[in-house]
Amino acid sequence: MSQDRVFATYHIETPYDLEYAAKVMAGEQSTGTFIAVPGETEELKDKFSAKVVSIEELEVVSTPTLPGSKPPKGSNGSISYHRGKVVLSFPLHNFGPSIPNLLATVAGNLYELREFSGLRLMDLELPHAFMEKYPGPKFGIEGTRKLANVYNRPFIGTIVKPSIGLTPDELRVVVRDLALAGIDFIKDDELNANPPYAPLKNRVKAVMEEIERVADKTGKKVMYAFNITDDIDQLERNHETVVKAGGTCVMVGINSVGLAGVAHLRKYSEVPIHGHRNQWGAMTRCPQLGMEFTAYQKMCRLAGVDHLHCNALDSKFYESNESVIKSVKDCITPMFDGYTVMPVLSSGQWAGTAPGSYSAMGTIDVMHLAGGGIIGHPGGSEAGVKSMIQGWEAAVSGVSLHEYAKTHFELAQAIEKFGK
Structure with a gap:
């Protein structure tokens, strides 16, 4: 070239x-x-x-x-x-x-x-x-794994629900439950950034107090992606609020702040940038208009995101499984001999979607986020996290989901609940 x-x-x-x-x-x-x-x-x-x-x-x-x-x-x-x-x-x-x-x-x-x-x-x-x-992702896949101490399997995570409306004290309860469940990663919803009813600084304080308290007890510190999306002049202050409290990840709406806004954040970011692509559908849903993810993700990587949303197999959104698979492979394909980002799978996910994802994508370097698939598990959130890990264990080992479930109770419960 x-x-x-x-x-x-x-x-x-x-x-x-x-x-x-x-x-x-x-x-x-x-x-x-x-x-x-x-x-x-x-x-x-x-x-x-x-x-x-x-x-x-x-x-x-x-x-x-x-x-x-x-x-x-x-x-x-x-x-x-x-x-x-x-x-x-x-x-x-x-x-x-x-x-x-x-x-x-x-x-x-x-x-x-x-x-x-x-x-x-x-x-x-x-x-x-x-x-x-543009130096690209500051942490990427390897840096994120090192920071969270999660190796040899996907990150298992979830999104805070309800998306909006929780007070900081109510959020405490949700985070405490998920952290004690052994989850790797939690993120704010893209709708919840710095609202008047629950300002970011108050949410950061409540969340990090719970995460640190659980870490002292269990030795595992959950990575929480705080949504710091805001006007450009506020991004640095929001980032500083998270880092000063001991937070290890920030999330930004790429299309809300623009690629230049992401690159601006990358210059001073001390933690991974979780890139959310909300509004992406407006740019790509018509197959004869807009932009293919192949082009879009290259610019996101240049700007410096470390994680990038790709939808997921059999999700609630319009995107085909073939498109999702290609998106994940695009993210982990080297650019300038590097610049790889962690693909994020979310929407309608549970333990049973792990085998198909691994078979099609051929990688464990993903974040696999499940809301109801974890929190709605009949055995509770801890069982939900275990079932997700077990689903990936089955996938990587080449054992069928139902066969693996015979000796893994949490996975069996997940199949009974979500597999019909």
């Missing part, structure tokens, strides 16, 4: 010829406009224009996916919409190693062009200049 250009792969749908559409994309995102203008010399275009690297024709459809496209002049009768895979390259000197300006270049106004009835950013290849500017 050229070290002075960025390569972006797109899936497009257009009523125009694919070659013409690709040239429109390249022009719009570099030197061109809808008409030739003074100063647009051949020398300037040669140095600053985007280039069409390749075009792969795919299927042709009879109806547009998105409204607002404009067919070619002189079109009569039925219109065909051509789909294709297009790779463009952009000179790095147009924008430099800057995530915000990278986005302006590879996405920018492309989605609004009337020549397209579908356009999706699929992947990015970035030069090493970005690695020099």
Whole structure:
């Protein structure tokens, strides 16, 4: 790959010829406009224009996916919409190693062009200049394992429920129960950050007092991801509140604070950054619009998240299992020979989802979060945690879930409760 250009792969749908559409994309995102203008010399275009690297024709459809496209002049009768895979390259000197300006270049106004009835950013290849500017995850998989002292299996975790409404004293009870249950990881819900009824500083105090008290008793200190999502000028203060209290993780809504906000947090973060991708569905749910996770997760890793949500198999959300599996594999595939992040699996999970997850994903380097699958276990939270661990033990050992359950009571209870 050229070290002075960025390569972006797109899936497009257009009523125009694919070659013409690709040239429109390249022009719009570099030197061109809808008409030739003074100063647009051949020398300037040669140095600053985007280039069409390749075009792969795919299927042709009879109806547009998105409204607002404009067919070619002189079109009569039925219109065909051509789909294709297009790779463009952009000179790095147009924008430099800057995530915000990278986005302006590879996405920018492309989605609004009337020549397209579908356009999706699929992947990015970035030069090493970005690695020099953005050091990526500070902790990643290995650093997170070391900090929490969890090895040779997935992290087992949960989300505080109810999502909102608990006072700090009520939250104490929930955290105490989960910590005593031997759980590895607990996170705030994305809805609960610094609300007036339960300010972050009060929640941090209550949670960390309980975590430290249980750690003194059991020797295990739970990693708790406090949601510090806020305005940029408040992020550092929120992070400091967590670290001063002995907290070992912070969570941030990536799309709420922006990738530049995450990179800002990464500069001074002393603990892992748990990256939540809420609002992601708006960016990706339409298959002919927005962005593929492959491209998105690379920018999240550049910005510095250490953990990244990927949904999970058979979850309550729309995403297919195939997409989830690919997302997990993307996260653990090295970038710049490193930059791996811990994939986070959540939504509708219980011990019985471990074998399918391991078989499809081929890794134990995940956080497997279960709400009802742990807290709703008939034997209580401790039995719920044990059942999750047992589900993964069965998966890794290649023993069927039901066979393993014959000698593991908590797993048998989970199957009876959740497996119907």
